[in-house]
Amino acid sequence: MNKKRIGVIGIIILVLLGSIVGGSLYMIDYSLRPVNRGKDMEGSMQYMKQTYPHITPWIDSLQHHHALRDTFITAPDGIRLHAFYAYASRPTRHTAVIVHGYTDNAIRMFHIGYLYNHSLDYNILLPDLRYTGLSEGDAIQMGWLDRKDVMQWIDTAPSLFGDSLKAVVHGISMGAATTMMVSGEPLPDYISCFVEDCGYTSVWDQFKKELKSQFGLPAFPLLYTASILCDWQNGWNFHEASALRQVEKCQKPMLFIHGDKDDYVPTWMVYKVYKAKPEPKDLWIVPQTAHAESYLNEPEEYTHRVRSFVEKYID
Structure with a gap:
């Protein structure tokens, strides 16, 4: 040659x-680093009120009474992180940590905030993950680095809601993957259960x-x-960013929710993570439902399923 x-x-x-x-x-x-609708706070609020009109009076009431509050923490790497929080209508230790999806933000989880705060009368904490909302960061972390941030929010929750709290972590889409990734880590006893809605098996x-x-x-x-x-x-x-391997280590209860017409995070993924998760666990496959639309399509049944599940483990 x-x-x-x-x-x-x-x-x-x-x-x-x-x-x-x-x-x-x-x-x-x-x-x-996509074009990030999660940075558009005003547009996100308009979207939620248009898509879920029944939650608008709840949002307006919280804002009118200055009951929807901001809080910030700083991660170990110096990134400043933001969350919204609101108290239940009466003193309670029942609390939900609610985790949003890909290119979303905390505002775009207000329908789940409504479920817990209005329908179940829980305290709620809704973080903005990195690179979204009012949180800093230069990239979306797909749940893996976010799991550490959510764990820091979990550690912060008692200072907001009291030391005797009992909490559920509930996420949708990337937030559901984050929730599953969190579930495999050592957590405080006051984290009682998890709800994951259409999360992926791994990045x-x-x-x-x-x-x-x-x-x-x-x-x-x-x-x-x-x-x-x-x-x-x-x-x-x-x-390494694997929800599947994390749920294998989770001993606390988890409710799995997934639409049977989901082609974004394919429905087959929920069967893999459900099988990997030790008992106790429950599974709801929502008929005729695409990605992240289970609450949108079936709000009453969704609320009933979540209420029935969390009430078994949060007293």
Whole structure:
């Protein structure tokens, strides 16, 4: 093989490597730094009132009485994190920590805040995850780094609601994956149970599915190199960010909810995490329901299912 041919092959290899790295960096920015509706607080409030009109009087009442409050904490890496909170109508230790989804924010979980605060009369704490709402951060963390932030909010809850609280952690979509990731960690005794609504099995599985459905591409090589670059940029990789492995370690009760028409976080994922989770657990597959629309489609049944579940473990 002559030197000219070797040089051509070398150039081709360099171009391919450059394309793979460039594509992987694009994938990370596309996935973790998207145009973020979660930063639009006013638009998020308008969306919630239009989509869930029955919660508007509750929101207006909280705002009128200055009962919807802001609080901030600082994570160990210096990132300032925000949450909304509100007290129940009477002193109670019953509390819900409510975790939002991908490119959403705490406001976009006010329908679940309504469920707990208005329908069940719980205290509520709704964090803005990193890169959303009023929280700082330079990228979405897909639940894995967020689990540590939620654990810090859990540790903060007694200072807001009292030392004797009993709490549920309830998340939707990425917030559900975060909830499952939290569930595998050592937690205070006052965390009594979990509700996960349409969470994914792992970041790897979700990104693999999106790479195929959006771009028609296989996992190799982009997903592998993007995972390595994410580890370099953010300190975690797509394989370790696994809700599936976390629920295997969870000994506390969990309610799993998923729409049977979900093609964003495919319905098959809930069966895998449900099977992996030790007892006690419960599962509700919501008929004719797409991603994150279970409460929207079945608000009364959703409230009944959640109430029945949490009442078994929060006294």
